[in-house]
Amino acid sequence: MSKLLVEVCLSPNLYLSYERENAIVVVIDIFRATSAICTAFQFGVHKMIPVAGLDKAREYKEKGFLVGAERDGVPAEGFDFGNSPFSYMTDKIKGQTIVISTTNGTQAIEAARKAKQVVIGSFLNITALCNWLKQQNSEVILLCSGWKNRFSMEDTLFAGAVADRLSASSLPYLLGDAALAAKYMFLSAQKNPYRLLHESSHKKRLHALGLKEDIKYCLSVDQTDIIPMLHGDVLVAMNS
Amino acid sequence: MSKLLVEVCLSPNLYLSYERENAIVVVIDIFRATSAICTAFQFGVHKMIPVAGLDKAREYKEKGFLVGAERDGVPAEGFDFGNSPFSYMTDKIKGQTIVISTTNGTQAIEAARKAKQVVIGSFLNITALCNWLKQQNSEVILLCSGWKNRFSMEDTLFAGAVADRLSASSLPYLLGDAALAAKYMFLSAQKNPYRLLHESSHKKRLHALGLKEDIKYCLSVDQTDIIPMLHGDVLVAMNS
Numbered sequence: 001m002s003k004l005l006v007e008v009c010l011s012p013n014l015y016l017s018y019e020r021e022n023a024i025v026v027v028i029d030i031f032r033a034t035s036a037i038c039t040a041f042q043f044g045v046h047k048m049i050p051v052a053g054l055d056k057a058r059e060y061k062e063k064g065f066l067v068g069a070e071r072d073g074v075p076a077e078g079f080d081f082g083n084s085p086f087s088y089m090t091d092k093i094k095g096q097t098i099v100i101s102t103t104n105g106t107q108a109i110e111a112a113r114k115a116k117q118v119v120i121g122s123f124l125n126i127t128a129l130c131n132w133l134k135q136q137n138s139e140v141i142l143l144c145s146g147w148k149n150r151f152s153m154e155d156t157l158f159a160g161a162v163a164d165r166l167s168a169s170s171l172p173y174l175l176g177d178a179a180l181a182a183k184y185m186f187l188s189a190q191k192n193p194y195r196l197l198h199e200s201s202h203k204k205r206l207h208a209l210g211l212k213e214d215i216k217y218c219l220s221v222d223q224t225d226i227i228p229m230l231h232g233d234v235l236v237a238m239n240s
Numbered sequence: 241m242s243k244l245l246v247e248v249c250l251s252p253n254l255y256l257s258y259e260r261e262n263a264i265v266v267v268i269d270i271f272r273a274t275s276a277i278c279t280a281f282q283f284g285v286h287k288m289i290p291v292a293g294l295d296k297a298r299e300y301k302e303k304g305f306l307v308g309a310e311r312d313g314v315p316a317e318g319f320d321f322g323n324s325p326f327s328y329m330t331d332k333i334k335g336q337t338i339v340i341s342t343t344n345g346t347q348a349i350e351a352a353r354k355a356k357q358v359v360i361g362s363f364l365n366i367t368a369l370c371n372w373l374k375q376q377n378s379e380v381i382l383l384c385s386g387w388k389n390r391f392s393m394e395d396t397l398f399a400g401a402v403a404d405r406l407s408a409s410s411l412p413y414l415l416g417d418a419a420l421a422a423k424y425m426f427l428s429a430q431k432n433p434y435r436l437l438h439e440s441s442h443k444k445r446l447h448a449l450g451l452k453e454d455i456k457y458c459l460s461v462d463q464t465d466i467i468p469m470l471h472g473d474v475l476v477a478m479n480s
Contacts, residue, residue, distance in 0.1 A: 010391060011254055017389040149257040151250060151418035177440050178391035184436060185421055188428045196424060200417050 007176035012111040013149040025115040029145035030154040033105025035218040039085035042224035044094035048235040050106040057101040104145035118230035124223040153200035160186025247416035252351040265355040269385035270394040273345025275362040275458040279325035282464035284334035288475040290346040300339040344385035358470035368465040393440035400426025
């Protein structure tokens with residue numbers, strides 16, 4: 001049986017070096033874009049349109065769309081949502097289309113747009129995601145959004161958790177070097193993920209912004225079975 | 241006392257996101273460019289001229305220089321050396337100037353060329369390097385050469401070893417996220433670095449090329465006190 005490569009791409013800026021025609025790409029931005037996206041679908045959003053730039057987000061806002069936009073950890077002015085998962089826990093979003101633009105997450109989606117399939121991962125849907133991945137018999141690229149193209153501890157820990165689950169399955173997954181490193185990092189932090197995260201810069205950044213509850217929620221597992229996926233330019237719930 | 245940031249840049253392609261005016265850059269390519277460079281200086285080479293492209297290397301060869309050139313783990317044809325440290329263990333290089341071009345290492349030197357100071361690190365000079373860094377009272381960027389811009393296990397382990405030594409000192413070093421991750425990876429692999437490396441792709445690549453002894457030598461510590469540094473476009477032994 002031929003091996004199925006699982007790789008972790010630690011920054012959107014490295015994506016071209018990892019790109020593979022037959023790989024499914026999982027976009028990861030734990031604090032907080034992909035956690036917010038999973039939450040929005042759990043609360044009934046119909047579609048989400050990821051856009052990289054704030055200009056584009058403003059255009060949609062002017063056309064009457066609901067828009068979530070964040071820069072540097074805080075909601076961008078003049079929009080309906082930031083990227084706190086809590087802001088999407090509302091009936092107001094049910095059946096709606098929401099446009100989103102965030103510092104890192106939407107840039108990663110943009111980088112991977114041409115992949116054969118792009119899905120959204122977070123601790124909130126980790127079990128559903130891993131089970132689905134195992135059914136696809138496909139190579140996997142776990143794409144960390146990072147922070148302004150730099151390494152992100154929390155995204156890498158999540159990638160390591162997925163790499164660990166995939167490699168523990170009976171499928172012939174082969175972990176690339178970054179996936180191996182992320183897996184060992186996750187395993188060494190597993191008993192207490194806060195230990196590593198405690199010293200991480202983005203946690204400090206969010207903590208300073210008073211977002212302790214956001215951090216806690218974004219690290220909680222299996223809040224939803226929904227796997228958002230990119231369909232053309234739009235995110236939809238898988239099988240919707 | 242103000243903090244001194246220590247960061248690990250996991251690929252030359254991410255260097256622009258990590259670049260800082262006041263940082264010393266340590267270029268790392270454990271298998272095998274920076275290990276070979278340290279060895280060459282230990283065996284008395286006078287200068288080394290790193291060049292990124294093989295065309296440039298050929299130009300120097302035509303001018304009568306000794307040239308070491310490697311691509312994809314094997315010596316490039318028509319040159320005097322590859323990048324095995326063992327090939328530099330010869331009296332032939334004493335007092336000479338050698339031009340070098342390798343798959344990853346010289347590209348990393350090229351990326352960091354404008355930094356205030358660029359030095360060459362490997363397990364072979366780790367103690368001398370760390371002691372010198374601690375005397376500089378400076379920010380540090382540990383630049384992993386990686387493999388064709390991808391993450392490299394062995395370079396990251398070395399960066400983690402340096403981050404660990406610096407953060408254990410009495411200086412006010414502050415580890416960035418990638419430095420923290422590399423440090424924890426190194427600590428979890430410390431008792432047996434072969435455990436992590438065993439599964440790594442580049443080790444497999446070199447092993448397949450029959451370079452087991454090279455791997456072993458490149459992971460041995462403190463074979464030299466010399467720290468090669470970039471002076472203009474040329475590597476020289478520090479204080480030479």
